[in-house]
Amino acid sequence: MDSKKIREKFLNFYKERGHAIIPSASLIPEKDSTLLFVNSGMFPLVPYILGQKHPEGKRLANSQKCFRTDDIEEVGDMRHTTFFEMLGNWSLGDYFKKEQLNWVFELFVDELGLNPANLYVSVYRGNSKIAIEKDIESVAIWKEIFLKKGIKASDVDFAEKNGMQGGRIFYYPDKENWWSRAGVPENMPIGEPGGPDSEIFYDLGKDLGHHENSSWKDKHCHINCDCGRFIEIGNSVFIEFVKKEKGFEKLPFQNVDFGGGLERLAMIAQNKTSVFEADLFLPIIKKLEEISSFKYRENTKSFEVIADHLKAASFIIGDEKGITPSNKQQGYFVRRLIRRAIRHGKKLNINLDSWLKLIAVEVVEIYREIYPEIEKNSSFIYENMESEERVFQKTLKKGLKEFDKLKNENVISGEKAAFLYQTYGFPIELTEEMARERGQKVDLEEFKKEMKKHQDSSREYSAGVFKSGLGDEGEKTIKLHTATHLLLAALRKTLGDEVFQEGSNINSERLRFDFSYGQKISDSEIKKIESLVNEMIEKELFIKREEMELKKALKSDALSSFKEKYPSRVSVYSAVDKDGNVFSREICSGPHVEKTSGMGLFKITKEESSSAGVRRIKAVLIE
Numbered sequence: 001m002d003s004k005k006i007r008e009k010f011l012n013f014y015k016e017r018g019h020a021i022i023p024s025a026s027l028i029p030e031k032d033s034t035l036l037f038v039n040s041g042m043f044p045l046v047p048y049i050l051g052q053k054h055p056e057g058k059r060l061a062n063s064q065k066c067f068r069t070d071d072i073e074e075v076g077d078m079r080h081t082t083f084f085e086m087l088g089n090w091s092l093g094d095y096f097k098k099e100q101l102n103w104v105f106e107l108f109v110d111e112l113g114l115n116p117a118n119l120y121v122s123v124y125r126g127n128s129k130i131a132i133e134k135d136i137e138s139v140a141i142w143k144e145i146f147l148k149k150g151i152k153a154s155d156v157d158f159a160e161k162n163g164m165q166g167g168r169i170f171y172y173p174d175k176e177n178w179w180s181r182a183g184v185p186e187n188m189p190i191g192e193p194g195g196p197d198s199e200i201f202y203d204l205g206k207d208l209g210h211h212e213n214s215s216w217k218d219k220h221c222h223i224n225c226d227c228g229r230f231i232e233i234g235n236s237v238f239i240e241f242v243k244k245e246k247g248f249e250k251l252p253f254q255n256v257d258f259g260g261g262l263e264r265l266a267m268i269a270q271n272k273t274s275v276f277e278a279d280l281f282l283p284i285i286k287k288l289e290e291i292s293s294f295k296y297r298e299n300t301k302s303f304e305v306i307a308d309h310l311k312a313a314s315f316i317i318g319d320e321k322g323i324t325p326s327n328k329q330q331g332y333f334v335r336r337l338i339r340r341a342i343r344h345g346k347k348l349n350i351n352l353d354s355w356l357k358l359i360a361v362e363v364v365e366i367y368r369e370i371y372p373e374i375e376k377n378s379s380f381i382y383e384n385m386e387s388e389e390r391v392f393q394k395t396l397k398k399g400l401k402e403f404d405k406l407k408n409e410n411v412i413s414g415e416k417a418a419f420l421y422q423t424y425g426f427p428i429e430l431t432e433e434m435a436r437e438r439g440q441k442v443d444l445e446e447f448k449k450e451m452k453k454h455q456d457s458s459r460e461y462s463a464g465v466f467k468s469g470l471g472d473e474g475e476k477t478i479k480l481h482t483a484t485h486l487l488l489a490a491l492r493k494t495l496g497d498e499v500f501q502e503g504s505n506i507n508s509e510r511l512r513f514d515f516s517y518g519q520k521i522s523d524s525e526i527k528k529i530e531s532l533v534n535e536m537i538e539k540e541l542f543i544k545r546e547e548m549e550l551k552k553a554l555k556s557d558a559l560s561s562f563k564e565k566y567p568s569r570v571s572v573y574s575a576v577d578k579d580g581n582v583f584s585r586e587i588c589s590g591p592h593v594e595k596t597s598g599m600g601l602f603k604i605t606k607e608e609s610s611s612a613g614v615r616r617i618k619a620v621l622i623e
């Protein structure tokens with residue numbers, strides 16, 4: 001059964017049971033968020049889980065694009081990917097455990113054809129510290145479900161110490177069987193919903209795990225051990241709690257949040273033991289075999305890193321909210337993914353100067369029907385991949401040589417790591433990975449100190465590494481960056497103080513600025529904004545930089561962006577006239593022009609919607 005069929009069957013199954021099928025949300029969270037990427041189907045639904053009414057009703061289902069930063073290092077075990085599609089269904093205060101567990105089992109066994117004898121489940125052990133009990137209700141439901149298929153399922157505790165003990169239903173603690181966007185209860189911020197969950201595992205066969213030659217052979221096997229025998233394929237979360245100052249309280253409604261990874265379901269339905277050999281990855285793997293001198297099974301790790309990372313990067317760049325490689329926030333992850341993939345390409349002896357596009361083309365082909373944005377934005381994806389590739393390929397070889405010189409050290413100093421980053425564009429995680437491969441460590445503390453020193457120096461320039469959403473640090477780009485500050489000031493003057501920065505991307509041709517505002521900007525408003533910016537330019541304002549504590553900066557009315565996570569000391573840039581009148585004041589890491597004179601004529605070329613409640617303006621400076 002191909003992945004398209006699985007997706008279709010899943011959605012139809014829930015549609016027949018009264019669920020509205022909702023579209024996948026963007027990979028980039030809407031507003032201020034503690035996470036940089038949407039990591040699950042429930043993420044965009046949190047307000048509704050907390051009680052707000054969803055316009056489509058109480059039963060929802062979809063297939064959601066997800067990206068998990070935590071899993072970057074996990075890629076390489078044949079089952080973890082950073083980007084994946086999550087098939088999800090939700091009950092917002094409607095049905096609960098009984099319907100959910102019966103339906104998901106019916107779907108897996110009767111619709112997707114999985115053998116029930118290969119299915120095992122986990123349930124929540126309970127935690128007295130947060131006064132939440134063992135989930136015996138789910139255990140009773142599971143017993144009944146298995147019995148209908150002639151399977152006597154017994155429940156077993158402490159499998160992590162004592163092994164399977166002939167059980168089919170296993171209790172586990174918070175780490176395995178509690179779900180919230182932030183993970184275990186103690187990591188949850190106040191106001192965050194979560195709850196116990198029940199996961200379904202598929203048994204891939206005894207010979208995969210604790211066999212004779214395996215390092216696992218003397219350990220007890222259980223469904224949550226990582227030996228490779230069992231794979232998790234679905235998780236039903238019973239979200240009925242919310243964290244409060246004093247502990248957990250019940251939400252007004254009991255919600256269900258189910259998620260299952262499509263790639264893993266496809267792997268099982270297609271009788272494979274690696275998700276990379278099932279249809280959502282196979283064309284990429286084949287292309288890699290074609291351009292490298294290896295077969296997948298000869299170096300699964302590098303194949304998986306490249307295939308996963310370039311797929312993820314394609315989706316993040318090609319998202320409705322398109323993110324390009326940069327030095328911070330989401331853009332830094334895109335950069336890390338691409339650069340790590342390029343380095344693993346070297347390990348596979350890929351000798352082409354430019355090959356990322358060949359992989360991205362396969363990604364677009366696999367997904368274009370399901371996620372039209374990836375085809376619509378394909379040239380944007382290719383351009384960004386190619387330019388990142390150009391920059392990094394230039395420095396990679398020399399950087400690797402430098403790295404090689406450090407082979408006799410036990411610990412790579414922070415200074416060296418910072419040098420590799422600043423001069424050759426090696427993300428610190430890449431240096432760490434290469435060091436690990438040689439049995440070396442990296443002095444991260446010292447690295448951080450070095451980087452801070454560097455940030456404090458007035459000008460920052462490094463190979464292919466720029467800040468403030470700037471594509472380069474050429475003169476034109478810097479002028480457009482200053483223009484962006486003037487634009488924000490003019491927007492707030494014209495449209496009101498509810499306007500805040502949501503995103504910015506600048507290259508030498510144009511600026512692109514996203515900001516919070518609920519409706520289309522009229523032509524006359526556009527004219528007004530343009531002339532306000534041009535007036536400021538003509539006033540020959542000075543751009544002044546001050547360094548201060550973040551707290552002080554925020555108090556001083558300097559504008560900040562919700563999306564940024566600022567360090568404790570920041571720079572504040574103000575545009576002031578010679579009498580000291582302030583026109584714009586923002587927390588920003590620069591760089592800017594010293595004076596607005598000579599910036600040129602400011603012109604808005606496009607005004608459009610970027611996402612719900614967010615507008616996007618593109619503008620140029622005509623010299």
Ligand code: SER
Pocket residue numbers: 039040041042088179235236237257258259260
């Ligand atoms: N939110 C849960 C998970 O990600 C189920 O959808 O596992």
